[in-house]
Amino acid sequence: MVQEVSQIVLNKIWKHYAFDSIQVEASGRSGGLLSIWRTDVFSLIMSWKRRHWIATVLRKKVVWSQLSNIARKWPGPICLLGDFNSVCFPKERVRETIDHNSINTFNDFIINASLVDQPLFNDEFTWEGPNGKFSRIDRVLVNAIWANFWHGAILQSGPSDRPDHKPIIWGNKCDWGPKPFRFNNLWLAKHAFLAFCEDKWEGYDVVGWAAFTLSKKLRLLKNDIRVWNFSHKDQDELQLKLCDNEIKSLKTCFQSRDLSDVELASLAELKSIKKRLSIRIESKRRLHSRFLWLKLGDKNSRFFHMVSRIRLQSSYISGLNINDSWVDDPGEVKEHAICFF
Template sequence: MRLASWNTRGLGNKSRGNMVGALVYRFQIQFLATHETMVKRVSQPTLNSIWKHHMFEAVQCESNGRSGGLLSIWRTDYFTLIQSWVRKYWIATILRYIPNNTFVLIINVYAPQHENKKKIVWSQLTDIARNWSGPLFILGDFNSVCSPDERLRETIDHNCITSFNNFILDANLFDQHLTNDDFTWEGPLGKFSRIDRILVNLKGVQLWPHAILITANPESSDHKPIIWGNKLVSRGPKSFRFNNSWLSPFSD
């Protein structure tokens, strides 16, 4: 299985769709979660530019003016939608993963900045995780870090770190190790942080034990896309340094 998550900082025109489509093609993404679309609805031409040669389905959460907005989109030759829920800060989709006939729950998250609102989101996601028995993937921009060394030249909020780690623990999730990078976001004045991540439950880890997590070129966003899966070989120009030891003898 091949998942990607990217805060694109806008998805309001076809050129932005082509930017995302290049990533999708390069890494043969099967499910994509994007955040900060900054539009009420991503247009059909823009959606078409993401997967030019494959059938797809999508679920959206509209932005609040130029703030927020979520899009979950997937190839229908890999996933069949069973059910979805849309909330202000997340989209949950139950899908059947066709290659191994497994029902998976994938939650696309764009967490709020305010700590009290984050705690509400963490509580909602914990309840979902505890009541789902299959593979679970929660991916997105969490606007939180797990430790102080995941921020550089930024203010450290230890209460926020504790709250986020408690959520991961209470929801019985595993934070996927980033193999080729330390940070996923770059701000002004040399600020860096790792606020984009993928959290997986035990069932997901057991089904895909050889999956890795990498970053790719951020293009015109201040966030790097993150890609999770097996055999992550780029079909286009490499946007990161590839290590052959990442290759697995196992198929997706």
């Protein structure tokens, strides 16, 4: 009775393919199981076996091979980004099963495709799961041409309201100077604001002709309104930011150790406070979207954000066409605008 299938016998079964296998030895006249798969098509994630059964979890490797072939043939810039569901190092998974075969396969794909993994600057993980699981499965892979074209770009993760994937932001930081002053209609609902403006306006001592006096007073009032708004605006945004920082601090500790009962209770309370603050702040999204026909309390944050983003994209000036040449450097754009006017 053959209790274990030797490698020689396995080579005769699949002599034309590279393969791997898991088997359960026979016990007397019963038992004996064999699971075999092609390593050029599948990679083993994990496996379990007992006397009467074998369970294997396999991942297809074809997708990495196809992407690698496309990357090698494409002569231009390449950028692959999103949820790869794979990591490059074991430390990029916390409280999860570490699959070294999957890690090696993913790293081989990056090397074979001549891609570079962009480092994440402001965080260690991009995904948070239940029971304190963390991993960095969202990444940006680029080739040398793309990296040279977007020289200086950095990868950061954005905030996330719930345990799931964090948004990743990859790009250059351009300093376009101070933001323009914008009047907020919510200020008019506060009686103290009108009294503040009247007192400030009467207190300005400006001498000159009428147009100059009006321009100077408006400029002074604008600066005073900014100071007033900063000191009198609702504290919800500030409290929400502080709450986010405390939650992030506890989650950072959770990545390296288990939290105590007191810390877990504090984390639950902070999440409850954050939810209440988010509901109050949500009413302001309606004003930013400028869809005033919607009733206050309509909960459709995704719609409000979408409309605000569309308005921002339609009015955003990323550069200028100067002398039949596109210029997107902030310094050059500012200089040309000043010379033009």
